[in-house]
Amino acid sequence: MRVSGRGTLSDVTVPHQDRLDVRDVADLAVPVRRPSPWQGQAPVVAVVAVGGGIGAAARYGASLLWPAQTGGFPWTTLWVNVVGCALIGVFMVLISDVWAAHRLVRPFFGTGVLGGFTTFSTYAVDIERLVAAGRPEAGLAYLAATLAAALAAVWLAVTAARRVLLWGRS
Amino acid sequence: MNWLLVVAGGMVGAPLRYLTDRAVQFRHDTVFPWGTFAVNVVGSLILGLLTGAVAAGAADSHLHLLVGTGLCGALTTYSTFSYETLRLAQDGARCYAAANVALSLAAGLGAAFAGVALARALWA
Numbered sequence: 361m362r363v364s365g366r367g368t369l370s371d372v373t374v375p376h377q378d379r380l381d382v383r384d385v386a387d388l389a390v391p392v393r394r395p396s397p398w399q400g401q402a403p404v405v406a407v408v409a410v411g412g413g414i415g416a417a418a419r420y421g422a423s424l425l426w427p428a429q430t431g432g433f434p435w436t437t438l439w440v441n442v443v444g445c446a447l448i449g450v451f452m453v454l455i456s457d458v459w460a461a462h463r464l465v466r467p468f469f470g471t472g473v474l475g476g477f478t479t480f481s482t483y484a485v486d487i488e489r490l491v492a493a494g495r496p497e498a499g500l501a502y503l504a505a506t507l508a509a510a511l512a513a514v515w516l517a518v519t520a521a522r523r524v525l526l527w528g529r530s
Numbered sequence: 531m532n533w534l535l536v537v538a539g540g541m542v543g544a545p546l547r548y549l550t551d552r553a554v555q556f557r558h559d560t561v562f563p564w565g566t567f568a569v570n571v572v573g574s575l576i577l578g579l580l581t582g583a584v585a586a587g588a589a590d591s592h593l594h595l596l597v598g599t600g601l602c603g604a605l606t607t608y609s610t611f612s613y614e615t616l617r618l619a620q621d622g623a624r625c626y627a628a629a630n631v632a633l634s635l636a637a638g639l640g641a642a643f644a645g646v647a648l649a650r651a652l653w654a
């Protein structure tokens with residue numbers, strides 16, 4: 361997740377090369393190496409895995425509580441995705457602006473739990489299933505409704521969380 | 531048993547998404563979220579194949595829980611997709627935000643349809 365400096369999931373640092381000029385670099389037999397992106401990643405991968413297991417279980421639980429009928433409108437997946445989008449909006453504002461959390465909190469909850477809870481593949485295949493069941497209009501409605509509700513949820517959540525923070529500080 | 535299959539799949543899918551995103555970020559210096567795009571398209575293709583295989587009787591429901599609900603469900607993500615789209619729009623890269631939505635939907639749906647069709651050709 362990298363768009364700009366703030367709110368990224370990971371940062372890659374490039375070492376300063378002020379002691380090397382272009383000629384020196386050209387003379388070196390071994391090219392200047394960037395630090396490996398996998399250095400110190402084992403704990404991050406571990407917490408993402410645990411979070412992913414929890415998120416996937418929560419999604420499965422929702423599908424058991426509110427089972428979708430075959431060929432019916434996939435309301436449960438729609439709500440799972442919309443709720444996950446609202447939660448990530450609030451979480452990213454908290455973790456970027458207020459909460460000096462441990463470095464594993466964001467990968468655990470943002471990447472692991474919420475990433476594992478929401479799903480794009482089920483959404484895409486649900487649409488295919490609706491079209492295959494002879495209900496292309498329902499497939500199109502589901503495609504548009506999920507997209508609109510998910511984007512609105514994340515936008516509203518980020519905006520509301522920032523408002524509450526500003527209000528609390530004033 | 532069913533819960534264990536879903537959890538096991540989720541514990542593989544989510545770190546695969548994280549590692550893919552990190553590898554893509556490291557190699558390509560771009561604001562476009564290619565990592566999330568890639569996992570969403572690949573996950574949709576695999577789930578399409580699996581769903582087609584189950585419909586044709588070539589795969590059972592346990593495999594669907596492990597690889598479909600667990601692995602593909604956790605490998606792909608709607609929350610990161612939405613959040614990255616919002617960040618692009620709010621950082622002034624509105625064209626990138628629109629392109630992210632259009633490309634993810636077109637490629638993800640294309641992959642899901644292709645997966646089901648391929649499974650039907652292979653096993654039905």
